[in-house]
Amino acid sequence: MSNTSAIKTIRKGQRTTRLVVLLALLSAGSIAGMLLSDGLWDVIFFLLATLPLIFGAWQAYALRTTSIKKPARKLEK
Amino acid sequence: MQANSQRSRWFRLNIWLHRWTSLVATLPFLVLCLTGTVLIFHEEIDDALGVVPVSQGTADSQHHALAIGVAKAQAAFPNDRVLSVGLDPDHHPGVQLIVTAPKGDTSFDNAQLRFADLATGELLGELDPAKTLTGFLLELHAEWFLGPIGELIGALIALLVLISLLSGLVVYAPYVKRIAFGVLRRGRGTRLLQLDMHNFIGAVVLGWALVVTLTGFLLGFGTVAIGIWQMTELGHLREFAERMEPVNANQPPVDVDRALAAAQSAAAPGWHVQSVIFPGTDFSTPRHYTVLLGGSEGLDERMFGVVIIDAATGEVALVPKVPIYLKAIAVSEPLHFGDYGGLSLKILWTICTWLTLFITANGAWLWWDRRRRRAPKSVGAEA
Numbered sequence: 001m002s003n004t005s006a007i008k009t010i011r012k013g014q015r016t017t018r019l020v021v022l023l024a025l026l027s028a029g030s031i032a033g034m035l036l037s038d039g040l041w042d043v044i045f046f047l048l049a050t051l052p053l054i055f056g057a058w059q060a061y062a063l064r065t066t067s068i069k070k071p072a073r074k075l076e077k
Numbered sequence: 078m079q080a081n082s083q084r085s086r087w088f089r090l091n092i093w094l095h096r097w098t099s100l101v102a103t104l105p106f107l108v109l110c111l112t113g114t115v116l117i118f119h120e121e122i123d124d125a126l127g128v129v130p131v132s133q134g135t136a137d138s139q140h141h142a143l144a145i146g147v148a149k150a151q152a153a154f155p156n157d158r159v160l161s162v163g164l165d166p167d168h169h170p171g172v173q174l175i176v177t178a179p180k181g182d183t184s185f186d187n188a189q190l191r192f193a194d195l196a197t198g199e200l201l202g203e204l205d206p207a208k209t210l211t212g213f214l215l216e217l218h219a220e221w222f223l224g225p226i227g228e229l230i231g232a233l234i235a236l237l238v239l240i241s242l243l244s245g246l247v248v249y250a251p252y253v254k255r256i257a258f259g260v261l262r263r264g265r266g267t268r269l270l271q272l273d274m275h276n277f278i279g280a281v282v283l284g285w286a287l288v289v290t291l292t293g294f295l296l297g298f299g300t301v302a303i304g305i306w307q308m309t310e311l312g313h314l315r316e317f318a319e320r321m322e323p324v325n326a327n328q329p330p331v332d333v334d335r336a337l338a339a340a341q342s343a344a345a346p347g348w349h350v351q352s353v354i355f356p357g358t359d360f361s362t363p364r365h366y367t368v369l370l371g372g373s374e375g376l377d378e379r380m381f382g383v384v385i386i387d388a389a390t391g392e393v394a395l396v397p398k399v400p401i402y403l404k405a406i407a408v409s410e411p412l413h414f415g416d417y418g419g420l421s422l423k424i425l426w427t428i429c430t431w432l433t434l435f436i437t438a439n440g441a442w443l444w445w446d447r448r449r450r451r452a453p454k455s456v457g458a459e460a
Contacts, residue, residue, distance in 0.1 A: 016253040020280045021246070027284025034418050035411060036376050046418065049285075050425055056281035059259030 023052040091247035094240055096444060102237040103441045105221075109234065109293075110434040112218040117415055117426045119211040120168065128209045130192040130202035131172065143353075144332040146173045146193030149200055151327070156180055158326065160188055162333050163352040164195075171195050174352075180327070184359045225300040232297020239290045245279055252276055268446055271439050278436045285429040292409035302402050307359065310397050311367075314385060318362035322389065326357030329366070329388040336391065340368035340384040343393045347373045348382055356388045365394055379411050380404060 030048035037045060115122065123129050147159050154177060163174035173193040176185065192201040206212030220227035256262075259277060262269045324330055331339075337350050344350070354360045354367040361367040362385075370382035385395040399407075411417040415426030 014250070016258045017246070017250040019258065020249070020253075020283065023281075024284035024287065028288045031285065031288050031412065034422065035379065035408070038374060042418065046421060046425075052281040052284060053425075053428065056259060056277065060261060060277065063257060063259045064261070064263075 023055065027052050088247065088251065091244040094244040095248050098237040098241040098244070099437070099440050100444060102234050102241065103437055105230075105234045106238060106437050107434065109218060109231075110430050110437065112214045113414075114427055114430050114434075115214050116211060116218055117423050117430070119215070119414075120416070122211050123209065126210065129169065129204060131169075141196065141198045142332075142334045143173055143337065144334050145198030146175055146195075146200075147333055149193060149198055150175045150177060150191055153200055154191075157189070158182065159355055160185060160358050161352050161354040164350065172201065173198075183357060219296070228297045228300055230297075232294050235290050235294035235297060239287070239294060242279075242283065242286055242290065246283070249276055249280065268443070271443055271446075275436050275439050275443060278432050282429050282432050282436075285425075286433055288412055289415075289429075292413035295406050295409040296413055298402075299406050302406050306400060306403055310400065311360070311362075314365070314395060314397075315362045318364040321364045323363035324356050324388045326355055326363070329356055331366075331386070331388050331391040333366075336366040336368060336386045336388065339386050339391050339393055340366075340370065343384050343396055344370050344382065347377065349373065351381070361385075364388060376408070379408055379417070381407055 027049050030045040030051075033045040034042055034049065143162050147162060150159060151157070156179060157177040158180045159175060160178050160182075161176045163176070165172075165174060169192070171194065173195050175191045175193055176188045177191060178185070178188045182188075189203055189205065191203040193199060194201055207216060216222055219231060221230055223230065253276075256273065256276070258280065261273045261277065329336075333353050333355075336353055340350055340353070348370045350368055351371040352369040354369070356365055357363050358367075364387065366386040366388050368384045368386055370384060372378050372380055372382075381399065383397050383399060384393060385397065386392070387394045415422050
């Protein structure tokens with residue numbers, strides 16, 4: 001692997017980890033937010049709390065079709 | 078070079094932590110997930126099984142004095158004393174909750190929960206939580222049938238799971254350098270698919286799992302925290318009350334209705350009386366009622382306040398501040414059980430619990446499969 005592609009891979013990993021942490025914090029904060037709020041905010045916080053599940057399901061669905069086209073070597077562990 | 082070596086050591090430490098904290102916690106955590114799933118719907122299950130007596134009157138029926146219900150309970154069970162009287166219009170509309178124990182008892186350990194109709198004062202029935210399905214499961218979930226020691230064991234399991242989650246995140250970071258978030262490698266063998274599912278599901282439930290685990294850890298210290306409060310804040314009041322004439326705990330000069338009214342007058346706007354604990358219990362002094370208040374909306378709904386009422390004069394003796402550690406534990410309960418946002422939140426809790434149940438089991442399988450694969454290559458060696 002060249003230096004450039006190695007750096008790209010590391011950055012991609014860092015981005016994904018940051019995204020996972022951000023979604024987790026958003027979800028945890030929203031679960032707490034629901035306890036503090038009523039009305040419309042309750043609905044907004046509920047949707048934010050479910051965001052990791054919804055985003056994950058969407059991502060898994062989207063990449064399922066991609067991986068059929070490219071059972072790429074890149075994805076191998 | 079040195080930085081790389083440190084990173085590698087840090088990664089290996091987290092792999093080790095993730096593996097062993099998860100494996101140690103696997104079986105108890107599976108039990109917690111299964112019982113937790115049922116407990117999310119404890120209200121619906123109790124209603125369906127009809128284990129909680131309900132009032133025959135309407136919600137608008139005029140309330141009789143609480144003292145009538147107390148007197149009827151004392152007449153019906155002359156060998157018992159009343160420990161506390163409670164009101165819970167959300168869960169038990171039109172019903173007065175009366176907690177009794179054998180005469181002479183000051184603790185709630187052998188307490189019996191009885192119900193009286195608020196409109197008539199007539200006794201409606203009683204409930205032994207340990208004999209209901211949800212009560213049995215709660216005792217298993219929260220205490221492992223071991224009382225306060227079991228609660229601490231629960232806190233330890235929560236701590237292990239918390240370490241597993243955080244170390245799992247560290248282990249996850251290098252994994253996603255090569256595997257995009259959401260990719261599940263199908264057709265490449267069971268192990269790779271299970272590994273991808275473990276990492277992917279772990280990532281999507283991480284936020285929820287952190288909340289439930291952290292609150293579970295705090296709830297494990299519930300009895301300890303109450304004990305500290307009894308020894309400190311209540312202890313100081315008890316020392317002060319020892320210099321005063323005690324009242325007859327079975328028939329205090331000031332009845333429960335006057336105590337309730339006095340506490341309500343001292344309550345902040347929007348706060349109402351939830352429970353009146355009689356004098357001479359582990360949560361009151363021989364001279365005073367301890368009245369617990371609850372808020373009506375937002376965070377206040379999950380908090381509680383305390384007002385101490387002199388049972389001889391009916392005056393407000395003290396309005397102590399609730400310590401921060403008790404507030405943290407009070408807030409932890411709804412955040413742990415997810416019972417504060419209606420059915421939609423309960424469904425979210427159930428989905429997340431089952432997903433967590435799955436990754437717990439499949440994580441253990443991944444470890445076992447790895448050992449199994451390595452075994453023939455290094456017979457007798459530690460995996």
